[in-house]
Each structure stands twice: as structure tokens, then as C-alpha cells.
Amino acid sequence: QGSDVPILMLTARDQLEDKLEGFQMGTDDYLVKPFDMPELAARLMAMVRRQRGELAANRLQVADLVLDAGTFEVMRANQVISLSPTCFRILKILMRESPRLVTRESLEQELWGDTPPDSDTLRSHLYKLRQAIDKPFDTALLQTIPGQGFKLAVMR
Structure with a gap:
């Protein structure tokens, strides 16, 4: 909890209740065994794309002025601005x-x-x-x- 690392739950438990419990605990995706490796790879790539998009959405830039909403940091010409x-x-x-x-x-x-x-x-x-x-x-x-x-x- 509190981490922004995406979580993919790999499990043999395939009941709806199990899946809902996994999502309630914070998992981002759920894959039931057995699974095909291409499906695992596709799910992992989708999670990485979403993560990158969220990070990019936190960053705004106009000319050499950069604002990072995730860290509350502002920089201009590589100088930190308070x-x-x-x-x-x-x-x-x-x-x-x-x-x-x-x-x-x-x-x-x-x-x-x-x-x-x-x-x-x-x-x-x-x-x-x-x-x-x-x-x-x-x-x-x-x-x-x-x-x-x-x-x-x-x-x-």
C-alpha cells in the first residue's frame, strides 16, 4: 500500500470472489494459471505503458520551466525553484x-x-x-x- 509499483497477481484461484479480493488488496491485474506466456507478456507491457503514462501526466513543461506534480518540484534552466x-x-x-x-x-x-x-x-x-x-x-x-x-x- 502506498507504492506506485504495478502488481500482477498470478494464481491458480479462479473464483470471482478470489479475484475481487485480489483487486481489493491492491492488485492492478489478475492472471489465472495456467496461462500462456504471450498473454503474461502482453499484460506486463500494458501495465508498463499505463505506469509511464501516469508519470508523464505528472510532468508539465513550458520552454525550460518544468513542474513535477508528483514530487511538487519546479525547475527552470536546471535550477530548483521554491x-x-x-x-x-x-x-x-x-x-x-x-x-x-x-x-x-x-x-x-x-x-x-x-x-x-x-x-x-x-x-x-x-x-x-x-x-x-x-x-x-x-x-x-x-x-x-x-x-x-x-x-x-x-x-x-
Whole structure:
């Protein structure tokens, strides 16, 4: 429990109750003996593909800025960047939507639901985020589009 290693249960027990118990215990797939080796190989390859897809889904990248949602790590130009939890969430939203524009309203809705704090709160977090991900670097990525919203993209 708590591990992300895929589990394939190989067993002679073929009753539905046995299979359900195996899945309840955390197995990802269940194969009853006797089985053919090509079927075992196909099931293992499918598990590896799913595992890789999940790992890739945790990683977002815009230019040289990388966010790993699984480890809560942010890097730019191979430098680790420390962010507050709220700045991390804002960055994740902007990276997920990049290069599309994210309106202030949709950003506030995703961050705080129907009860957003005062307007200076978001502005303050965006200022801190900009200081962390843009100021130390040659190219700014976080863009404010007046009256429209924000986006994360390489400026042309």
C-alpha cells in the first residue's frame, strides 16, 4: 500500500470472489494459471505503458520551466525553484493551459471556488510567482494580458 509499483497477481484461484479480493488488496491485474506466456507478456507491457503514462501526466513543461506534480518540484534552466503551495497551484494551472489564456475569473474559481479572497490576493501570488520563475532568467514566461487574464508562454 502506498507504492506506485504495478502488481500482477498470478494464481491458480479462479473464483470471482478470489479475484475481487485480489483487486481489493491492491492488485492492478489478475492472471489465472495456467496461462500462456504471450498473454503474461502482453499484460506486463500494458501495465508498463499505463505506469509511464501516469508519470508523464505528472510532468508539465513550458520552454525550460518544468513542474513535477508528483514530487511538487519546479525547475527552470536546471535550477530548483521554491514556491508556496498557492503559487505552485497557480503555476500548475497556467502550465496545464499553456499557451492558452486563463481568465482571472477561471483562475480564482479553480483556486478558491465560489469564495475568492480580495483581488489583491491573486495579484500578490502572481507577483511572487513572477519573481520566482521569471526575474532570475533572461526570458519571461508569465504574461499578463490586461483586461483578459494570464498565460504562460515564450514571448515572441
